[in-house]
Amino acid sequence: MRRLACLLLLLPAAALADERRSGSTYMSAETQAMQKDDTANPGMLWVQDGAALWSRKPAADKKACADCHGDAAASMKGVAARYPAFDAEQGRPVDLATRINLCREKHQQAAPFAAESESLLGLSAWLGLQSRGLPISPDPDPRSEPFREAGRRLYEQRMGQLNFACAQCHDDNAGKRLAGSVIPQAHPTGYPIYRLEWQGMGSLQRRLRNCMTGVRAEPFAYGAPEMVELELFLMSRAAGMTVETPGVRP
Amino acid sequence: MARTLINVPASAKRGEVIEIKTLIQHPMETGFRPGANGRILARDIITKFACTYNGEEVFAAELFPATAANPFLAFTTVASESGTFRFTWTGDNGFKQTETATISVT
Numbered sequence: 001m002r003r004l005a006c007l008l009l010l011l012p013a014a015a016l017a018d019e020r021r022s023g024s025t026y027m028s029a030e031t032q033a034m035q036k037d038d039t040a041n042p043g044m045l046w047v048q049d050g051a052a053l054w055s056r057k058p059a060a061d062k063k064a065c066a067d068c069h070g071d072a073a074a075s076m077k078g079v080a081a082r083y084p085a086f087d088a089e090q091g092r093p094v095d096l097a098t099r100i101n102l103c104r105e106k107h108q109q110a111a112p113f114a115a116e117s118e119s120l121l122g123l124s125a126w127l128g129l130q131s132r133g134l135p136i137s138p139d140p141d142p143r144s145e146p147f148r149e150a151g152r153r154l155y156e157q158r159m160g161q162l163n164f165a166c167a168q169c170h171d172d173n174a175g176k177r178l179a180g181s182v183i184p185q186a187h188p189t190g191y192p193i194y195r196l197e198w199q200g201m202g203s204l205q206r207r208l209r210n211c212m213t214g215v216r217a218e219p220f221a222y223g224a225p226e227m228v229e230l231e232l233f234l235m236s237r238a239a240g241m242t243v244e245t246p247g248v249r250p
Numbered sequence: 251m252a253r254t255l256i257n258v259p260a261s262a263k264r265g266e267v268i269e270i271k272t273l274i275q276h277p278m279e280t281g282f283r284p285g286a287n288g289r290i291l292a293r294d295i296i297t298k299f300a301c302t303y304n305g306e307e308v309f310a311a312e313l314f315p316a317t318a319a320n321p322f323l324a325f326t327t328v329a330s331e332s333g334t335f336r337f338t339w340t341g342d343n344g345f346k347q348t349e350t351a352t353i354s355v356t
Contacts, residue, residue, distance in 0.1 A: 039255045039271055039273070040271055040273065040322060041255075042255075042320045042322070044255055045253040045255065045275045048253045196318070199320065200320075
């Protein structure tokens with residue numbers, strides 16, 4: 001009883017009547033089943049790629065990720081649930097893909113992986129899997145706060161020829177339909193995802209670029225500061241929700 | 251080698267109907283789509299899948315350009331005896347991959 005009381009105290013008031021829903025809950029039963037079954041979820045193919053890369057040396061005299069970080073199940077548990085996170089050297093928050101590439105360059109003396117390359121998606125999916133089932137826990141570093149606020153402003157700001165803000169779809173009209181698709185609440189629970197429409201894997205930023213071109217805005221580039229700010233804001237909006245990586249989306 | 255995901259129950263009762271699921275990483279390029287330079291991309295698909303159970307074919311499928319990338323196939327068979335399932339995918343450009351899985355039947 002005492003334990004329960006402590007737990008309840010820890011929960012923010014909103015969580016008691018949490019109306020937040022992961023995008024996966026809007027999917028058909030078939031697509032949900034595909035996500036849940038690791039032998040039917042195509043995202044697991046990328047996870048396998050990531051697991052192989054984790055322990056492969058980029059060159060004979062260079063270290064593999066595993067040589068420094070060991071067993072990912074232990075060292076990377078909860079990491080993806082916390083990103084983007086503040087990086088003191090960069091002086092700003094970095095997303096998980098950038099974090100991986102920083103290790104490639106700094107610690108492996110290897111060329112960074114291209115955005116949306118199979119290798120980067122594979123490693124991101126592999127790291128994401130190590131947080132599956134854990135709550136999204138945004139970076140607590142106070143230095144990230146101004147960037148998160150910038151993300152909130154971007155989220156609420158109208159953009160593109162159609163002049164829509166993210167919030168108008170994902171807060172005001174979530175659960176309704178836009179043509180054939182349900183408008184989800186835009187929680188980044190399952191990234192990177194295998195999207196059936198893409199017939200492939202894609203990052204959260206690819207998803208955001210889709211939404212931006214959807215309102216005929218010039219999408220931010222992969223890794224652009226605005227992208228990281230939006231990611232930061234979306235992660236704090238989804239704080240406490242469960243990581244589902246690798247997600248499947250229609 | 252393409253990555254695969256294969257789901258065969260590790261054990262089953264004799265006579266039980268079991269479900270087998272397979273997934274393979276493959277672009278299934280249709281041969282009808284233009285690439286970045288406007289030229290049609292050459293067709294590159296898996297054309298045939300077959301599953302044998304202790305050497306006997308129990309399921310086969312022909313695949314065509316309308317099949318999505320990373321084809322997923324699920325089918326059922328009857329567990330008759332302990333042994334090995336052999337899955338073979340063949341396709342354009344000499345594509346051929348074989349994977350196996352074992353089952354123990356009691």
